[in-house]
Amino acid sequence: MFETMKLLRSLGATLIAGAALSLAACSAQEEEPLRVGMIPDAGATQVSIEEKAPLQSYLSDKLGRPVELIIPTNYNATVEAIGNGSLDIAYFGGLTYVKAHERYGAIPLVQREIDRQFHSLFIAHAGSGIGKLADLKGKTFCFGDINSTSGHLMPRLILKDAGLPAETAFAEFRHTGSHPATAQAVASGACDAGALDETVFRQLVEEGKVPAEKVTVFHTSPPFTDYVWAARRDLSEKDREAFSQALLALQPGQDDAVLEILRGEKFVPAENGSYADVEKVAKELDLL
Amino acid sequence: MPDSLALLRTFFPPDLSPDYLLALLGPLLETLGLAFGAMTLAFLFSLPLGIAVGARLRGARLLVTALSVFRSVPDLTLAILCVILFGIGTGAGLAALTLYYTAAVAKVFADLLETAPERPVEALQATGASRLQIALYGLLPLKRDDLMAYGAFAFECALRASIIVGAVGGGGIGVELAGSLAAYDFQRASTLILLLVLLVAALDRLAAMLRRHPRWLLPMAPLGLVAAWFFGPQSFAFDHAIRVAGEMVPPELAPDALARLPQLIWETVWMALAGTLGAAVAGLLAAFAASRRLAPSWLRFAVRRLLELFRTVPELVWGLVLVALVGLGPVAGGWALGLHSFGSLGRLFADSLDAAPEQPQHAIAGTGASSIVVACYATVPLAMGAILTHLLFRFEWNLRMATVLGLIGAGGIGQALYEAQQLFFYREAFAYVLVTAALVLVTDHLGARLRARIHMPRGMRSPPRPACNALAT
Numbered sequence: 001m002f003e004t005m006k007l008l009r010s011l012g013a014t015l016i017a018g019a020a021l022s023l024a025a026c027s028a029q030e031e032e033p034l035r036v037g038m039i040p041d042a043g044a045t046q047v048s049i050e051e052k053a054p055l056q057s058y059l060s061d062k063l064g065r066p067v068e069l070i071i072p073t074n075y076n077a078t079v080e081a082i083g084n085g086s087l088d089i090a091y092f093g094g095l096t097y098v099k100a101h102e103r104y105g106a107i108p109l110v111q112r113e114i115d116r117q118f119h120s121l122f123i124a125h126a127g128s129g130i131g132k133l134a135d136l137k138g139k140t141f142c143f144g145d146i147n148s149t150s151g152h153l154m155p156r157l158i159l160k161d162a163g164l165p166a167e168t169a170f171a172e173f174r175h176t177g178s179h180p181a182t183a184q185a186v187a188s189g190a191c192d193a194g195a196l197d198e199t200v201f202r203q204l205v206e207e208g209k210v211p212a213e214k215v216t217v218f219h220t221s222p223p224f225t226d227y228v229w230a231a232r233r234d235l236s237e238k239d240r241e242a243f244s245q246a247l248l249a250l251q252p253g254q255d256d257a258v259l260e261i262l263r264g265e266k267f268v269p270a271e272n273g274s275y276a277d278v279e280k281v282a283k284e285l286d287l288l
Numbered sequence: 289m290p291d292s293l294a295l296l297r298t299f300f301p302p303d304l305s306p307d308y309l310l311a312l313l314g315p316l317l318e319t320l321g322l323a324f325g326a327m328t329l330a331f332l333f334s335l336p337l338g339i340a341v342g343a344r345l346r347g348a349r350l351l352v353t354a355l356s357v358f359r360s361v362p363d364l365t366l367a368i369l370c371v372i373l374f375g376i377g378t379g380a381g382l383a384a385l386t387l388y389y390t391a392a393v394a395k396v397f398a399d400l401l402e403t404a405p406e407r408p409v410e411a412l413q414a415t416g417a418s419r420l421q422i423a424l425y426g427l428l429p430l431k432r433d434d435l436m437a438y439g440a441f442a443f444e445c446a447l448r449a450s451i452i453v454g455a456v457g458g459g460g461i462g463v464e465l466a467g468s469l470a471a472y473d474f475q476r477a478s479t480l481i482l483l484l485v486l487l488v489a490a491l492d493r494l495a496a497m498l499r500r501h502p503r504w505l506l507p508m509a510p511l512g513l514v515a516a517w518f519f520g521p522q523s524f525a526f527d528h529a530i531r532v533a534g535e536m537v538p539p540e541l542a543p544d545a546l547a548r549l550p551q552l553i554w555e556t557v558w559m560a561l562a563g564t565l566g567a568a569v570a571g572l573l574a575a576f577a578a579s580r581r582l583a584p585s586w587l588r589f590a591v592r593r594l595l596e597l598f599r600t601v602p603e604l605v606w607g608l609v610l611v612a613l614v615g616l617g618p619v620a621g622g623w624a625l626g627l628h629s630f631g632s633l634g635r636l637f638a639d640s641l642d643a644a645p646e647q648p649q650h651a652i653a654g655t656g657a658s659s660i661v662v663a664c665y666a667t668v669p670l671a672m673g674a675i676l677t678h679l680l681f682r683f684e685w686n687l688r689m690a691t692v693l694g695l696i697g698a699g700g701i702g703q704a705l706y707e708a709q710q711l712f713f714y715r716e717a718f719a720y721v722l723v724t725a726a727l728v729l730v731t732d733h734l735g736a737r738l739r740a741r742i743h744m745p746r747g748m749r750s751p752p753r754p755a756c757n758a759l760a761t
Contacts, residue, residue, distance in 0.1 A: 040467070045464050045467035045468055045471070045473075048467070048471075073463055075710070076709065076710045076711075076712065077371055080371075080532070083528055084374070084528035085528070086377075145710075146707060146710050146711060147710060147711065174615065174616045175697075176470065177470040178471060180472065181471055184471075184472030190613075
């Protein structure tokens with residue numbers, strides 16, 4: 001009997017101690033940060049968040065409040081995070097934006113000028129003998145994330161229109177999860193060819209992360225509307241406006257570190273109407 | 289294949305720069321916090337449940353049985369569901385692990401408290417004690433050591449699971465590994481794998497210590513609560529969770545998905561079969577070299593270390609690496625299961641050979657038979673029952689893992705689930721979760737029936753269920 005009492009008492013004591021510690025940890029919190037998320041179009045690791053530190057400090061300077069930068073592990077999670085309120089603002093691709101808008105009423109804010117006329121690039125492993133779309137028959141092919149616009153949706157449409165439906169035309173196809181992964185898979189020969197975001201590809205080649213002699217660009221898609229920054233439905237207009245202004249104010253020559261992270265030169269206001277085509281294609285391909 | 293080898297070379301050297309190691313501190317803390325937090329919560333929830341069952345409170349048994357449904361959904365599959373409900377990060381991982389281990393631990397606690405010795409309980413009854421009093425002052429102290437020992441044991445499994453929930457977005461070091469591999473950042477991936485191996489080894493030591501001194505679990509409770517506070521869901525959007533949960537029902541598969549289902553199930557079963565059988569053949573060979581009776585000590589030592597290396601790397605980590613190297617599909621999954629199983633089966637087979645009863649072996653050796661003849665006609669046949677039992681346990685476990693490996697691209701039912709979830713086709717995703725649970729239940733049931741028919745020679749006990757298997761069924 002005594003033993004039990006001792007056991008229960010020590011259990012109780014540990015509970016109280018734990019609760020006290022948790023309370024202490026809680027009261028140390030400061031002003032609520034603005035939670036800004038980005039789809040992991042270029043990978044999702046702690047390190048990739050730290051590489052974006054200049055963007056974070058730029059935003060908190062301009063907004064006059066702390067900004068927390070979050071990169072969920074996949075595109076779906078980013079949309080759900082806007083839906084359940086764990087993100088205030090998120091950077092979406094065209095298709096993920098359409099889903100976030102349709103499901104949770106996400107409000108489009110701003111986008112890069114280049115996003116209004118965006119392109120997918122089809123790349124092939126040097127020496128694979130691929131020079132045009134028709135050569136892809138029977139090869140292995142890499143798409144990016146399954147929810148990516150330039151890495152999956154648009155390439156899939158182009159392939160279908162060229163008489164190469166992914167399900168039957170390839171020896172094998174896969175979703176790599178991100179644009180750099182697609183570039184690396186093609187450069188290493190793990191995939192004969194792949195399709196990806198033009199800005200990511202150019203940056204990887206410029207930085208020497210993908211050897212230019214290992215990959216050839218053999219096809220470019222027609223233009224479509226892609227990435228956009230959007231807010232959750234119930235974020236205050238003041239916060240939305242402040243965030244938009246911060247990105248619209250970016251100047252080449254002055255904010256190069258931030259612009260390089262965002263892979264753009266100039267930001268413009270975004271509208272929901274620009275995404276009608278993306279939505280139509282997604283429905284057609286059973287991705288929506 | 290030559291490309292894969294070239295790719296393999298890019299894993300070296302691991303990135304050991306101080307900046308990177310420092311940056312990994314956060315994810316490492318998350319992983320530990322997940323395990324400690326989830327286990328503390330699981331114990332807190334399951335102890336009252338267990339006591340309620342022990343006290344024979346009405347409905348308590350039913351509740352525990354209902355909860356146990358969650359045990360047939362592999363922990364990582366639960367994590368996927370929690371990522372949908374709670375959003376990204378450690379909150380989802382913590383919720384998934386807490387749910388899974390509450391279901392598992394509550395069942396065992398309930399079983400333990402129900403099987404307390406009768407006499408002391410009758411004595412308490414005679415004093416007019418209420419059922420709750422009997423449970424608190426009779427059953428609990430009587431079974432205290434068992435509860436603690438089991439706690440230490442469940443804790444070990446949770447630690448391993450916490451390492452990998454990250455692979456589907458549950459937070460911690462798994463996120464880093466999945467992300468680095470996805471970005472083809474292989475030097476950092478090998479840093480992370482090294483870190484994981486060290487972590488698993490350290491945790492094994494800790495778990496062994498806890499098994500010897502289960503009471504040390506108690507001071508960990510406050511730590512666990514703080515961890516649960518920090519790493520738990522930051523905000524639980526109730527209406528969002530309800531809405532999304534509503535989107536999952538009724539589960540439904542489109543006709544073309546339904547037509548594809550047998551193929552998907554076959555891929556998953558194939559993965560488990562190929563991995564288990566391949567590992568069994570290689571493991572049996574290694575077992576001879578690792579046996580105390582059959583091998584010289586230098587060989588035994590070397591082979592045992594090798595086996596340890598293979599089993600320290602979790603299946604899912606092998607899977608992430610192999611999917612990056614040889615591409616998607618069940619072949620990568622089969623290899624992942626095989627490499628890990630080789631490490632564990634090799635060791636278990638060797639122990640089975642060593643545990644074979646001595647007398648029959650001496651009898652054959654006494655006829656002047658060579659040691660090879662003794663091995664073939666006595667040691668191996670005697671150990672066969674134990675070896676087959678281990679093999680079946682491993683197959684049951686590998687089938688579970690095969691459904692999980694699919695989530696990271698190894699094909700089969702898991703991959704279909706992951707893709708449906710990614711595309712927000714939640715009714716389809718939920719249908720795949722149910723198929724997974726059914727597949728796991730059927731396999732466990734068949735495995736149990738087969739195991740019951742295995743004949744054990746006199747003087748040899750049937751091997752116990754391996755560590756984390758026991759939690760699952």
